Amino acid sequence: MKLIGSLTSPYVRKIRILLLEKKLDFDFVNDSPWEAGTHVPDFNPLGKVPALVTDTGEIFFDSPVIADYVETLGSHTPQLPADALEAVRVRQFEALADGIADAGVAWLLESRRAADKQDAGTIERQRNKVQRGLALLEKHLGSTEWLYAGQFSRADIATGCCLLWLDFRLPGFAWRSAYPALSVYAERLEKRPSFVATVPVA
Ligand SMILES: N[C@@H](CCC(=O)N[C@@H](CS)C(=O)NCC(=O)O)C(=O)O
Numbered sequence: 724m725k726l727i728g729s730l731t732s733p734y735v736r737k738i739r740i741l742l743l744e745k746k747l748d749f750d751f752v753n754d755s756p757w758e759a760g761t762h763v764p765d766f767n768p769l770g771k772v773p774a775l776v777t778d779t780g781e782i783f784f785d786s787p788v789i790a791d792y793v794e795t796l797g798s799h800t801p802q803l804p805a806d807a808l809e810a811v812r813v814r815q816f817e818a819l820a821d822g823i824a825d826a827g828v829a830w831l832l833e834s835r836r837a838a839d840k841q842d843a844g845t846i847e848r849q850r851n852k853v854q855r856g857l858a859l860l861e862k863h864l865g866s867t868e869w870l871y872a873g874q875f876s877r878a879d880i881a882t883g884c885c886l887l888w889l890d891f892r893l894p895g896f897a898w899r900s901a902y903p904a905l906s907v908y909a910e911r912l913e914k915r916p917s918f919v920a921t922v923p924v925a
Contacts, residue, residue: 724747724748724749724750724775724776725750725751725752725775725776726738726739726742726749726750726751726774726775727752727754727762727766727767727772727773727775727776728751728753728754728774729754729756729772730753730924731755731892731923731924731925732772733821733824733885733887733888734772734773734786734821734824734884735772735773736884736888736921736923737786737821737877737880737881737884738773738789738790738793739751739917739920739921740880740883740884740917740918740921741790741793741802741880742793743916743921744800744880744917745793745796745802746799747793747796747799754772755772756770756771756772766784767782767784769784771784771785773789774789775789775792775793777792787814787817787818787821790802790803790817802875802877802880803876803877804871804872804876809871809872812871813871813876813877813878814877816860816863816870816871816877816881816882817878819856819859819860819882820860820878820882820884821881821885822852822856823852823853823856823860823885823889824884824888826849826850826856827853827885827889827892827893829849830846830849830850830893831892831893833845833846833849834846850896853889853896853898854901857898857901857905858902860882860902860905861902861903861905864904864905864908865904868908868911870882879912880917882905882908883908883909883912883913883918886898886905886909886912887912887913887918887923888923890909891923
């Protein structure tokens with residue numbers, strides 16, 4: 724199978740880590756949808772990464788859908804509980820982490836506009852989403868090791884990718900001091916071989 728994505732996207736990183744954790748082979752095609760000449764729209768009409776092409780040529784996009792597809796592949800270490808309701812709970816964490824990243828991306832894009840074109844209200848609105856999301860994750864994590872049921876899962880992969888993307892793209896946003904449990908958790912996650920192997924490259 725072939726994963727199309729950039730080396731900086733938190734959503735692409737989530738899928739790369741998922742595949743590495745499951746020890747599944749894949750080819751990585753480095754293609755940024757922001758670059759002229761990108762082929763991403765040939766795989767995803769929405770022009771977003773990640774997109775995944777299966778061995779039979781089927782295409783999946785939107786990282787939660789790709790992650791669900793990956794979960795169907797054989798008996799590799801599951802990253803989603805078998806029980807349907809428990810799986811929904813893990814996906815809820817994934818939606819929260821992905822949503823924080825969405826708000827972070829909107830914040831970043833607004834802050835990259837020329838100073839006289841930036842809208843302070845937009846930046847504040849997106850930052851509030853990030854902060855509320857992180858506060859909820861911090862509350863859920865508490866003093867536990869992993870977000871759901873004491874076991875490493877897709878919830879942790881998505882959250883780790885989101886937190887470490889904030890470090891990478893919004894370094895001035897000092898989230899670590901405001902959310903100490905998440906900070907310790909992120910330090911633990913970034914030592915995992917799958918995270919080490921996928922550190923964002925600008
Ligand atoms: N919900 C999507 C979000 C994907 C997404 O926004 N990817 C960004 C890269 S970080 C992208 O491709 N942006 C290009 C664009 O918005 O045109 C997912 O989880 O796959």
